[in-house]
Amino acid sequence: MKRINARCSLQSLAIVLATIWMGIVPAVFASPAQKDQAPGRTMAQQATREKGIWNTTDHAKHEALKKTFLSGPEVTQACLSCHSEAAEQFHKTIHWTWLAHKDENGAQMGKAGLSLNNFCISANGNADKGCLSCHPGWGNKTEAVNCLVCHGKKQINWEEAFEDLNAFRMETDESSKELAAEIQSEIQTAVQLVGRPTRSNCGDCHFKGGGGDGVKHGDLDTSLTKPNKALDVHMGTDGQGFDCVRCHTTKLHNIAGRIYTAPAYTHRKSLIEDDLTPKITCESCHSSTPHKASSKANDHTDKVACQSCHIPTFARVNPTKMSWDWSKSGKLNEKGKPYKRKGPFGKHDYLTIKGEMKWEKNVKPEYFWFNGSIKSLTAADPIDPRETVALSYPLGDRTDKNARIFPFKVHRGIQPYDKINKTLLTPLLSGPKGYWTTLDWQEALALGSETLGLEFSGEFDFVETTYVFPTTHMVAPKENVVTCRECHIDQGSRVANLAGFYMPGRDDTGLVDTIGWLMFLGAMVGVGIHGLGRVFTQSNGNKGEK
């Protein structure tokens, strides 16, 4: 009997010890970072753990890059002597052609096509040379690809450098020769310093689209060249330090990320489903239920995009342009000259050649249902000038399974349209006959339409327009996310505009609320009167104790 007891207690001791042990072991060995962090974060950290980039070549040692370069295209030839297919690949990409697909009416989409916006409106089929400063060729020419726009780690003014070099080379004096050698060495250094595109490579155009820092996108400006973690948790140099190409993956020089006309991707995939997916969605690394298991936020991911909560405001460091009124352009100062006026944030809020504009910082996005595609109008599309014309708008609605509520910067414009043809107009801006020189709408509009082969009746007026930019960069640290109450509230909800569904905290239950409170008040008044009645009749219904 005693022995059995002893055996029993030994057994139970073993069980207890084993239980404690099994509890302790995982606790000790689980890394502290993983213990109370959201699973989606852990997954993403695992996906991006390997930060070092393996390289098997040093371009400074390549003979092809040590020769004398007298022009840009010679540099291109040097690159192509090894990367034989690069130019051919690149010539087919939208970065080079500026042409996208044709829309359902057969109109050519793209910057160099019939696409337009409410900034500088149109590139006039590249007839507007001002736009070409962002085209990845040499200077404003479109012959050879300037590989270094994207791959050069050291940016120099190529046009100026080659011009000076060729000028000094012709001279015979020593100092000119020395200068020529110096410039040549500078060119060679820049040519040899190449690699994967960095943030400043992409940013040179994408941070400054629309003619200046932060003009177009609210979530892309030069503050992202060296951001801190507070501005962007992924790109922050004190955080993950991602370059653009960390998420915008590339296939034969085609860079994933485009979302208008024909999106670069249509499916949200995790790396587990497909490890070669264009890694540009949050879900790819973070999964579709990234928050802790009990978190209500996980229940939102089917309808609300990550960006909606994790990008509380855009343009958090540099201001972004929010509106542009072309109809106010053309005013001259007292001397009869074009002028510029500085407004808030040190940005011009009026320019004779451009009109009136508004800049804002820390802007709350506007929210719309979005299935990943944006519909854009072209200069060939008919418009209704009595209403605000949406030049571009997100596709999808709440019944669309792929649509999520997504944050947007909406840029509002007032721009010229053809009163007779009821189409938007595409003025030629730069150059000797452009509006910026002549301030003559009539001529600029006629020339601009001509470049695109469009008709201009000669009668124009101005119409209000909107243009949308999905907001996906400037992801804030988790402590700064949009709180529940910023949407789930009756007054000033961020999603007050989204209708057709009941949202707790934002919507009331109408008559139920009214009747409900009346019932409550009725009961209060009722028991009040009843109670008073008992007091006055000295009865109280309290028998026995008085």
Place this chain on the structure above:
Amino acid sequence: MGAKMKNIYLYTRYERFWHWLQMALILILLVTGFEIHNQFTFLGYETAVKVHNYVGITWLIAFAFFAFWIFTTGEWRQYIPTTVKMFSVIRYYTYGIFRGESHPFPKRKEAKHNPLQRLTYLSLAAFLLPVQMATGFLYWGYNSWQTWGLGSLTLKWIAFIHMAGAFSILTFLVVHVYMTTTGHSLLAHIKAMITGWESVEEGVAIEDWEKKADQRKYSTT
């Protein structure tokens, strides 16, 4: 007046525990629920939602125990509705109480609820609270409606019913709390629900029809 009082043990331990637990749960649910419904700010929206969910599920589980208790103990018979003497009870509360009359329906172990209470508590326990729990559970499971085959439900209607239920419970609460003061002293009923002992007038006979409610158990008294 002046009748001799005697103490009777009216509410068992579990019953009292259940009453106060349910009170606490309902109070928390009302406060957090109305906060979620945008009526005031107290805990903060996110916390209110969390608390409301946890407490709601807790209530659901606790209610299952109550249902088990009420059926295994036969206490469900206390909730069988009747119209007998209903009028005299209504007359008492609207008239007699002001005249110092005795309650036409003193509490007894075998019949702790007067006809008005029977009807109220039955509609509460068998209808209002279950509806509230069901709509609450559906509300909580909103994301799973498709999987549950309830894709045709709309949150708007669930919210409507849930809010209607909430207002009804709130209104009940006002009247219920007030009614506790109508015992032989202001706090007598509350005291009874805490200690289990209620003092009632001696010598009031229990009517036959009431006894019938549970003859198996009480026929010898």
